[in-house]
Amino acid sequence: xxxxxSLTVPRIKLGSQGLEVSRIxxxxxxxxxxxxxxxxxxxxIKVLHHAIDTGVTFLDTSDVYxxxxxxxxxxxxxKGMREKVQIATKSGICFEDGKRGICGEPAxxxxxxxxxxxxxxxxxxxxxxxxxxxxxxxxxVTMGELKKLxxxxxxKYIGLSEACASTIRRAHSVHPITAVQMEWxxxxxxxxxxxxxTCRELGIGIVPYSPLGRGFFxxxxxxxxxxxxxxxxxxxxxxxxxxxxxxKQVYEKLNLMAARKGCTPSQLALAWVLHQGxxxxxIPGTTKIENFNExxxxxxxxxxxxxxxxxxxxxxxxxxxxxxxxYMSSTWINSETPPLSSWKAE
Ligand SMILES: NC(=O)c1ccc[n+]([C@@H]2O[C@H](COP(=O)([O-])OP(=O)(O)OC[C@H]3O[C@@H](n4cnc5c(N)ncnc54)[C@H](OP(=O)(O)O)[C@@H]3O)[C@@H](O)[C@H]2O)c1
Numbered sequence: 001x002x003x004x005x006s007l008t009v010p011r012i013k014l015g016s017q018g019l020e021v022s023r024i025x026x027x028x029x030x031x032x033x034x035x036x037x038x039x040x041x042x043x044x045i046k047v048l049h050h051a052i053d054t055g056v057t058f059l060d061t062s063d064v065y066x067x068x069x070x071x072x073x074x075x076x077x078x079k080g081m082r083e084k085v086q087i088a089t090k091s092g093i094c095f096e097d098g099k100r101g102i103c104g105e106p107a108x109x110x111x112x113x114x115x116x117x118x119x120x121x122x123x124x125x126x127x128x129x130x131x132x133x134x135x136x137x138x139x140x141v142t143m144g145e146l147k148k149l150x151x152x153x154x155x156k157y158i159g160l161s162e163a164c165a166s167t168i169r170r171a172h173s174v175h176p177i178t179a180v181q182m183e184w185x186x187x188x189x190x191x192x193x194x195x196x197x198t199c200r201e202l203g204i205g206i207v208p209y210s211p212l213g214r215g216f217f218x219x220x221x222x223x224x225x226x227x228x229x230x231x232x233x234x235x236x237x238x239x240x241x242x243x244x245x246x247x248k249q250v251y252e253k254l255n256l257m258a259a260r261k262g263c264t265p266s267q268l269a270l271a272w273v274l275h276q277g278x279x280x281x282x283i284p285g286t287t288k289i290e291n292f293n294e295x296x297x298x299x300x301x302x303x304x305x306x307x308x309x310x311x312x313x314x315x316x317x318x319x320x321x322x323x324x325x326x327y328m329s330s331t332w333i334n335s336e337t338p339p340l341s342s343w344k345a346e
Contacts, residue, residue, distance in 0.1 A: 009055030027285030104134030237322030
């Protein structure tokens with residue numbers, strides 16, 4: 001098996017409750033679909049073992065990836081090495097009659113957690129995220145159940161994904177939040193104004209998802225040319241032809257700077273995220289050992305303040321066309337929940 005032996009992956013503390021993870025994690029979503037069909041299980045187990053051998057031990061999954069089969073894959077891959085890895089999974093996105101919904105009801109969260117434990121074949125989930133915020137009920141209600149799951153030893157730490165500052169604050173007052181997972185990359189910086197400062201004030205770690213712009217910063221135009229019809233990215237506004245013909249210039253500039261710096265565009269894009277701070281742990285996704293090795297190489301890239309500024313100038317203002325997500329209505333911008341008092345009164 002191919003191994004990266006030249007680089008020791010550092011460890012960082014994520015949040016203030018004691019969770020320790022590798023400086024960079026591994027997003028496992030695309031191993032089980034979303035970006036084209038699910039990949040062969042034996043191949044993906046090799047990628048996972050290689051990541052763990054390299055020191056990338058923070059594995060990111062969700063019950064909705066696959067759905068369900070991604071957790072089963074992770075469960076198989078980590079057999080006999082449970083103590084080496086930190087497993088992060090999520091619940092909250094549900095499908096009923098083919099329709100996508102969001103649910104944070106206590107009974108639902110508990111059932112999902114117990115089902116994830118079975119699929120992962122573990123006794124305790126290291127980090128359990130609310131994948132999307134249920135805006136029909138106060139966040140305190142969902143958090144109350146998560147707190148019980150911590151007390152029962154079924155989960156160690158709690159995280160939120162796509163939550164606004166006030167929802168993070170309210171959730172944190174019920175039980176400390178360890179990490180907030182949000183999309184963060186050169187072309188997605190909407191969290192920087194309020195979410196990042198709130199996390200830092202409360203001692204919450206930040207886990208940037210899609211740090212490679214869902215593969216755009218790695219492959220640019222080639223990504224779009226080669227997307228199969230069942231690739232979820234086809235429906236993303238930024239990848240629609242009318243927007244992409246404009247957005248591709250961001251990759252072109254990134255590529256030129258990478259050549260100048262002697263690295264790849266993926267590494268440069270990831271290095272920009274890594275330079276946001278030691279409380280930031282990106283989880284680039286890949287299904288290939290070669291790409292994984294390249295991404296880990298980003299850990300050794302040093303960027304100056306001028307480099308950071310130049311990179312940021314490629315995707316500022318009107319430089320990027322199209323919303324970052326296909327379901328903007330369920331992102332942090334719409335994640336305020338009703339006050340607890342109103343819910344109790346019902
Ligand atoms: N909380 C949420 O709502 C949420 C949403 C989306 C994702 N996530 C999590 O975040 C993780 C990462 O996000 P993501 O997968 O959407 O996007 P990403 O990490 O920005 O990009 C992944 C894509 O880039 C490609 N890639 C990676 N490294 C490469 C390299 N060195 N060279 C060429 N291509 C490369 C991958 O293809 P190959 O497989 O061919 O390498 C894949 O198509 C997911 O796996 C998931 O765990 C969370």
